[in-house]
Amino acid sequence: MQILKRLLRPLAQVWRRTIEMKAGIFMAQAVCGDRKEKSCMAELAPTVSNVREWRADFPISQSAFKKRIFEGNELFELFVDQQAICYGWVARHGVRIGVLHDLQFKVPDKAFYIWDCATSPAFQGHGHFQQLLKAILASHESGTTALVAVDSKNYASRAALRKAGFQPVFSYFSIRIFGAVVWSGVVEEGKLKKAQPRFDQLNTGLEIG
Ligand SMILES: CC(C)(COP(=O)(O)OP(=O)(O)OC[C@H]1O[C@@H](n2cnc3c(N)ncnc32)[C@H](O)[C@@H]1OP(=O)(O)O)[C@@H](O)C(=O)NCCC(=O)NCCS
Numbered sequence: 001m002q003i004l005k006r007l008l009r010p011l012a013q014v015w016r017r018t019i020e021m022k023a024g025i026f027m028a029q030a031v032c033g034d035r036k037e038k039s040c041m042a043e044l045a046p047t048v049s050n051v052r053e054w055r056a057d058f059p060i061s062q063s064a065f066k067k068r069i070f071e072g073n074e075l076f077e078l079f080v081d082q083q084a085i086c087y088g089w090v091a092r093h094g095v096r097i098g099v100l101h102d103l104q105f106k107v108p109d110k111a112f113y114i115w116d117c118a119t120s121p122a123f124q125g126h127g128h129f130q131q132l133l134k135a136i137l138a139s140h141e142s143g144t145t146a147l148v149a150v151d152s153k154n155y156a157s158r159a160a161l162r163k164a165g166f167q168p169v170f171s172y173f174s175i176r177i178f179g180a181v182v183w184s185g186v187v188e189e190g191k192l193k194k195a196q197p198r199f200d201q202l203n204t205g206l207e208i209g
Contacts, residue, residue, distance in 0.1 A: 022100055023152040023173035027166040032142040048135035051075045057084070059118075071095060076139075078132045086128040088117035090136060099149050101174040101181050105199035111145040117157070124156070133164040147202075170198065 052075075054065040068075075072095040078086040091097060091113040098104045107113045114136060119128050137146055148166060150157050170188035172195050174181055184195035 018178060020176045021173060023171060024100055024149050025152060025158065025171050026099075026169045027148050027150065027161055028169050029137065029146045029164075029166045031137050031140045031144045031146060047079050048132060048139075049077050049079065050139070051077050051087075076132060076136050078128055078135070080123070080128070085123040086117075086119040086132045088129075088132055088136060089115050091115060097149075099199065100172065101176055101184065103172065103174060103184055103195050103199060105202050107147070108145075108203045110143060111147055111202075112140060114146060114148045127160075129157070129160040130164045133161065133166075137165075172198075 052069070054062045058065060060068075065075075068089065072092040074090045074092070076088050076090060077084045091107050093107045093109050093111055095107045095113070096104060097107060097113055097115065114133070117129060117132070133146075140146070146166070148161060149172075150161060152158075152171070170186045172184070172186045174184035174195065176182065186193045186195045186198040188198070
């Protein structure tokens with residue numbers, strides 16, 4: 001069996017390079033949920049900051065940081081004992097987001113999109129990401145909607161998002177053969193649809209939460 005596996009490994013590698021299928025889940029949560037009529041604007045928890053200045057310990061260069069800010073993104077960081085251990089980027093409405101392969105959408109009015117998040121490996125599994133997500137939501141106005149797209153195989157992130165109150169809106173997938181997208185779809189309420197029109201639809205009606 002081991003020998004067969006070893007013999008088939010190069011074939012599997014070629015197959016993966018030739019055909020690439022990726023899938024994700026698009027999730028959302030209304031800020032303040034059913035308390036939309038009341039203002040829910042809250043101060044950030046003391047351990048979470050909206051960071052405006054680049055630092056040398058960031059995983060991206062200063063120019064990449066400035067570009068993200070210029071394009072309408074904000075960086076939130078969670079601190080424990082004055083050490084930054086978890087971060088997440090938030091795109092404002094109007095920012096164009098690349099989701100997967102060539103699938104993209106523009107963040108709708110009254111919404112924001114959470115992306116590029118991570119917790120330092122030594123601090124993972126202690127609820128820090130959930131805490132950061134809650135703080136990000138609390139810093140936004142009641143009636144807005146938080147959006148996020150997560151890789152189907154990212155079980156830790158999916159668990160944290162669910163526990164922080166995010167609900168799946170639809171699942172999406174995209175298939176590339178030799179680098180060219182051949183099909184991308186969305187599964188919503190058991191129905192299969194073309195993916196890009198569904199992402200475009202986010203701008204014409206965002207009935208979530
Ligand atoms: C995804 C990530 C940000 C989560 O950070 P975190 O601070 O560890 O998250 P939390 O502790 O708040 O929640 C993670 C949850 O997933 C669970 N979990 C961890 N690994 C898991 C796995 N392999 N399968 C299922 N659940 C898992 C944890 O137990 C925890 O759930 P719990 O609160 O019920 O115990 C972190 O794993 C990470 O930095 N991953 C690499 C970057 C990444 O994938 N970013 C994508 C963000 S969309």
